[in-house]
Amino acid sequence: MAEVIRVDGVSLWRRTQEEFSYDLKKTVLSILEGNYRKPVKKLVLNEIDFVVESGEKVGIIGANGSGKSTLLKVICGILQPTSGKVRVRGQIAPLIELGAGFDPEISVMDNILLYGVLLGFSRREIKERAESILEFAELQDYQLVPVKGLSSGMVARLGFAIATDVQPDILILDEVLSVGDESFKNKCKRRIEKFWDGNATVLVVSHDLSFIRQYCDRAVWLDKGKLRLMGSADWVVDCYLDSV
Numbered sequence: 001m002a003e004v005i006r007v008d009g010v011s012l013w014r015r016t017q018e019e020f021s022y023d024l025k026k027t028v029l030s031i032l033e034g035n036y037r038k039p040v041k042k043l044v045l046n047e048i049d050f051v052v053e054s055g056e057k058v059g060i061i062g063a064n065g066s067g068k069s070t071l072l073k074v075i076c077g078i079l080q081p082t083s084g085k086v087r088v089r090g091q092i093a094p095l096i097e098l099g100a101g102f103d104p105e106i107s108v109m110d111n112i113l114l115y116g117v118l119l120g121f122s123r124r125e126i127k128e129r130a131e132s133i134l135e136f137a138e139l140q141d142y143q144l145v146p147v148k149g150l151s152s153g154m155v156a157r158l159g160f161a162i163a164t165d166v167q168p169d170i171l172i173l174d175e176v177l178s179v180g181d182e183s184f185k186n187k188c189k190r191r192i193e194k195f196w197d198g199n200a201t202v203l204v205v206s207h208d209l210s211f212i213r214q215y216c217d218r219a220v221w222l223d224k225g226k227l228r229l230m231g232s233a234d235w236v237v238d239c240y241l242d243s244v
């Protein structure tokens with residue numbers, strides 16, 4: 001089988017929440033008052049190595065804060081690793097932070113067109129895609145509305161519809177989808193099942209261990225930013241359960 005994802009010695013340091021609330025006035029004041037503390041950094045991913053082959057369904061498990069979502073973001077290119085490399089072959093559909101890339105000031109239609117242009121589609125292709133995207137997201141009546149005028153569920157629906165309009169080679173899922181209302185959730189599930197049954201490579205983060213056993217070939221166990229174990233889904237889940 002061909003290798004589609006290679007994570008090679010990936011480490012990522014992130015600033016802690018403390019530095020997040022950093023602002024100049026506060027910093028200057030704390031220096032003047034003599035209680036300035038240097039921002040803290042945390043090693044969120046620590047020398048992660050693994051390879052995923054074409055068509056594999058891989059689950060990522062681990063305790064809260066172990067780095068699962070961060071690892072997905074690094075694989076999708078949303079975050080850059082501090083060191084190490086990620087190589088991805090094929091079209092990737094990241095179903096995480098749905099809608100994070102939209103421009104809230106421009107219309108739903110213009111956001112779809114912008115996305116198509118970024119992906120290098122022709123005008124005709126974009127038009128066809130726009131119709132099927134709007135239809136799936138059930139947003140035909142909202143095509144001229146600026147994205148900031150949509151509800152958060154609608155934004156997620158639009159994000160999902162765009163990301164899955166073309167069958168991706170690699171599907172990246174953070175937790176099993178909780179997009180929109182019940183009927184839309186079912187529609188998303190059916191679309192995901194179609195990818196799952198096909199040749200797509202799937203990487204999924206979930207706390208639902210029975211889901212991982214049932215739907216994944218292999219699993220990765222992250223523990224405080226380190227890869228603790230990788231192997232058959234059943235084995236990794238058993239070892240994880242033994243440890244908690």
Ligand SMILES: Nc1ncnc2c1ncn2[C@@H]1O[C@H](COP(=O)(O)OP(=O)(O)OP(=O)(O)O)[C@@H](O)[C@H]1O
Nearest residue numbers: 014015016017044063064065066067068069070071
């Ligand atoms: N935006 C951020 N800035 C700084 N640190 C962050 C940020 N997001 C997450 N972290 C930190 O990175 C670490 C890993 O977080 P991550 O969200 O990847 O964990 P997770 O395994 O997905 O957790 P969960 O199971 O709770 O979703 C945590 O220590 C968290 O505090």
